[in-house]
Structures are given as C-alpha cells and as structure tokens.
Amino acid sequence: MIIHEAGLIPIxxxxxxxxxxxxxxxxxxxxxxxxxxxxxxxxTSILSYRVLDAVVKGDIIVYVFGGWPPPxxxxxxxxxxxxxxxxxxxxxxxKVSIYSFWYYEKVNGYEWxxxxxxxxxxGVMGCIYTGDAFNFFVMLEVxxxxxxxxxxxxxxxxxxxxxxxxxxxxxxxxxxxxxxxxFIYICCLWHIKHGRYICKGSEHRYxxxxxxxxxxx
Numbered sequence: 001m002i003i004h005e006a007g008l009i010p011i012x013x014x015x016x017x018x019x020x021x022x023x024x025x026x027x028x029x030x031x032x033x034x035x036x037x038x039x040x041x042x043x044t045s046i047l048s049y050r051v052l053d054a055v056v057k058g059d060i061i062v063y064v065f066g067g068w069p070p071p072x073x074x075x076x077x078x079x080x081x082x083x084x085x086x087x088x089x090x091x092x093x094x095k096v097s098i099y100s101f102w103y104y105e106k107v108n109g110y111e112w113x114x115x116x117x118x119x120x121x122x123g124v125m126g127c128i129y130t131g132d133a134f135n136f137f138v139m140l141e142v143x144x145x146x147x148x149x150x151x152x153x154x155x156x157x158x159x160x161x162x163x164x165x166x167x168x169x170x171x172x173x174x175x176x177x178x179x180x181x182x183f184i185y186i187c188c189l190w191h192i193k194h195g196r197y198i199c200k201g202s203e204h205r206y207x208x209x210x211x212x213x214x215x216x217x
Contacts, residue, residue, distance in 0.1 A: 005047040006063045006076050006129055009086070010139070012047075013122035016040045020115040030104040033114045034097065040118060041090070041097040048083075048090040048125075055083035062131070077131030086128045093121045113153060119146035133182050137175070144171045 016036075023032070054061060061078040068074075078086070096117065104110040123143025130136045148171070152164030 004063070005050050006061050006078055007065055009044055009047050009051075009090075010122050010126040010129065013040065013044065013118050013125065014142075017115045017118035017122060020111060020118065024111050028111070030110050031101065033110050034100045034104050037100055037114050037118065038094075038097040041094040044121070044125075045087070045090040045094050048087045051078060052083040052087045055080050074135045075131040076129045078129055082128050086125055089121060089124045089128065093117070109153070113150075116146045116150050116153070120150065133186070137179065140175060140178075144168075144175065147171075 020033070020036070023036070051061065055078055061076070061083075063076040063078075065074040065076075100110075100114075104113075107113065119142055123139045123141075123146060126139030127136055127143060130139060148164050148168045151167050152160050154160045
C-alpha cells in the first residue's frame with residue numbers, strides 16, 4: 001500500500017527547519033516562531049495519524065522515493081509498530097510546540113531553537129519510518145547532531161558544552177557499534193542466501209544456517 005504522507009512527513013520537517021532562519025530577515029517576534037512550530041506540529045500529527053490509520057487496518061505501507069527500487073533508492077516500510085511510534089513522536093512535538101508559547105518568553109535565540117527541534121523530530125520520524133540501513137544512518141545523524149546542539153544550546157551555562165561533548169562522544173561510539181552490527185547482519189544474510197558459510201562440511205553448514213536464521217529473523 002502506498003501512502004504519500006509517509007514520505008512527506010520527514011521531508012516537510014527538514015524543509016520547515018531549514019527555512020526557519022530565513023524568517024529572521026522579516027521578523028523576530030517570538031510568538032511567530034511558536035505559532036510556526038505549532039502549525040508544523042499540527043500538520044505532522046494529522047499526516048502521521050493518516051499513516052497510523054492505514055496500518056491499523058492491517059496494511060503495510062511501502063513508499064519508494066522517486067520510484068527507485070531498493071537498494072538503489074530510499075524505501076520507507078511502515079507497519080503497526082512504526083505507525084504508533086511515529087504518531088506518538090508527532091504528538092510529542094505538538095505538546096512541545098504548545099509549551100513553547102510560554103518557554104520562548106524566557107529564552108533568546110528561539111528561532112534557532114525552533115530549527116533544532118524541527119530537525120530533531122525530522123530525524124526521529126525518518127528513523128522510525130525508514131526501511132533501509134543507509135537512510136536510517138542518515139536520519140540518525142540528523143537526529144544526533146540536532147540533539148547535540150540542543151544540549152549545548154545554553155552555552156553560557158557551566159556544564160552545557162561539556163555535556164554536549166560527552167553526549168556526542170557516546171553517541172558516535174554507539175553509532176559506530178550499530179554500523180558494525182548492521183554490516184555483520186547484512187553479511188550474514190548474504191551468506192545464508194547464497195549458501196556460503198565459513199564452516200566446512202554439510203552438517204556444520206546446516207547447523208550454522210539454522211542458528212543464523214533463528215537469531216536473524
């Protein structure tokens with residue numbers, strides 16, 4: 001089943017995040033940015049609800065960007081769990097945007113704060129909806145970089161920069177471990193598919209294949 005909202009959500013969020021700094025050429029009204037984020041959050045919630053409604057009916061959404069089949073193109077694969085998590089993430093953004101009407105009165109740089117929060121939720125939605133490893137790591141980096149920047153947003157506070165650096169170091173380590181695990185996973189799937197195993201002997205190959213199928217699927 002094809003639901004275009006699935007592919008539209010992350011793209012819309014990234015686009016909305018990148019055009020936010022351009023609004024500073026026209027206005028710096030803090031309520032404008034709070035309202036802007038509320039509108040984006042509302043649209044995101046509506047679109048993610050439509051995706052959830054489709055998967056609740058038992059459908060699995062497969063959205064191929066540009067018509068390029070995998071592994072050449074980016075593919076979003078959304079089942080019930082992805083739909084629920086995506087909808088919860090959009091509702092969280094909606095609550096944050098409502099809270100921002102009060103919070104933006106207390107801080108400066110709210111236009112950049114809006115940009116970072118939209119990028120963060122774009123990365124979250126991309127990681128939830130994506131169906132291929134390459135795009136997952138791309139959106140994971142979008143999520144990670146925006147979260148590092150949010151942690152260090154109040155750079156004049158004593159521990160903000162140190163906390164951001166520590167978070168970035170741990171996040172980079174986790175991402176590398178995940179990347180290595182995915183590489184091993186793909187290699188094991190390839191070996192299972194083509195029947196080429198390290199173990200010698202038909203009996204050992206059979207046992208190895210059964211073990212891999214048990215833990216990989």
